[in-house]
Amino acid sequence: MATRIDGDLSRNIARDPTRIPNHSLFLSILSPRSSPGMIRVSDFGLHEKGSDCCCNVLSTCLFFVNMQECSLNCFTFLSFVVRLVVHCLKVFNSLDTMDDVIDLTGDGGVVKKIITRAKAGALAPSEDLPMVDVHYEGTLAETGEVFDTTHEDNSVFSFELGKGTVIQAWDIALKTMKVGEVAKITCKPEYAYGSAGSPPDIPPNATLIFEVELLSCRPRKGSSLGSASEERARLEELKKQRELAAAVKEEEKKKREEAKAAAAARIQAKLEAKKGQGKGKGKAK
Known part of the structure; x- marks a missing residue:
């Protein structure tokens, strides 16, 4: 019908x-x-x-x-x-x-947008795992200018959550992340550097955008002072390893360039020798 x-x-x-x-x-x-x-x-x-x-x-x-x-x-x-x-x-x-954009404070002060989700079962910061390692890049929302980054020297920034060693927006946002997650965190001045800013890189009342990757979270070791000392030692060791790797890479590059120059010189010498032989035959005739 x-x-x-x-x-x-x-x-x-x-x-x-x-x-x-x-x-x-x-x-x-x-x-x-x-x-x-x-x-x-x-x-x-x-x-x-x-x-x-x-x-x-x-x-x-x-x-x-x-x-x-x-x-x-x-x-x-x-x-x-x-x-x-x-x-x-x-x-x-x-x-x-x-689902990927979250207003963490309810007033738009700290907004997190997930760029890359963590794998299932990934660890997350907690009271038992307050120490975090991150890669990040910070830009000024108004101009897009990068004012700080760990990507240039491939360094790792480490800190303990909830101790006030970073801006409030970071303490709020990192607690919601999981290891392997990459997120864009937009924070208003009241959750960052406020009306004072952080001269000369960050002007007063600046809204900041951070792209943060949570690399790891781990338990606190000993006292805060001991943890800081251990962390400095770990970072120094990482720095030495990177410098050594860079030196080896530079040395290998130098050797390749020298070998290339030597090969070019040999080819040039052979060409010159052939030219000389050709001239001698012409005179004999």
């Missing part, structure tokens, strides 16, 4: 696909109990995931597609489809980023 809907209702839905007065009717039409050839919302893998708006929009679209007869004219239907596609794109884009 052909299915019809009221013309006014269809035109209202075409103008705004999210306004569906009888959502249960559409879902019942599209339920798994429907005829085998009928498209269902479950075909899109939405089920309980996503938003009610997505279900509403898709239900309406599929309802129109599966109807054998409809009072909508061609122009109205095309208008509906265009509006539907635009709306779905907006909804899906917002859903993709919704």
Whole structure:
């Protein structure tokens, strides 16, 4: 039997696909109990995931597609489809980023956007694992200028959470991260350096953006002083290893250049010798 809907209702839905007065009717039409050839919302893998708006929009679209007869004219239907596609794109884009952007303070003072998620089961900082190692790059939100980074010399910055040794935004954000996670942390002045700034690199009342990678978290060793001494020793050892590796690399590069120059000299000598032999033959004739 052909299915019809009221013309006014269809035109209202075409103008705004999210306004569906009888959502249960559409879902019942599209339920798994429907005829085998009928498209269902479950075909899109939405089920309980996503938003009610997505279900509403898709239900309406599929309802129109599966109807054998409809009072909508061609122009109205095309208008509906265009509006539907635009709306779905907006909804899906917002859903993709919704879970990855978190307002950690509730006032927009510290906002974290996850760039790379940690692997399942990754460790996270805690009272038992307060020591953290990070890579980071800090930029001024207003100008995009980089004012600090560990990437230039591939160094590691280490500190203990909750001790006030870093800006408040870091203490707040790092507690929410897991090892292997990379996040962009945007912090307003009140959670960073405030009205004083940190001359000469950070002006007063500056909003800062940090891209932070949590490399590891570990337990505190001994007293704070002992931990600091051990950390300095560890960083010094890492620095020596990097310098040694750089020296070896430079020496290998120098040897390659010398070998290349020697090979070029030998080739040049052979060419000169051949030229000399050619001139001698010409004189003999």
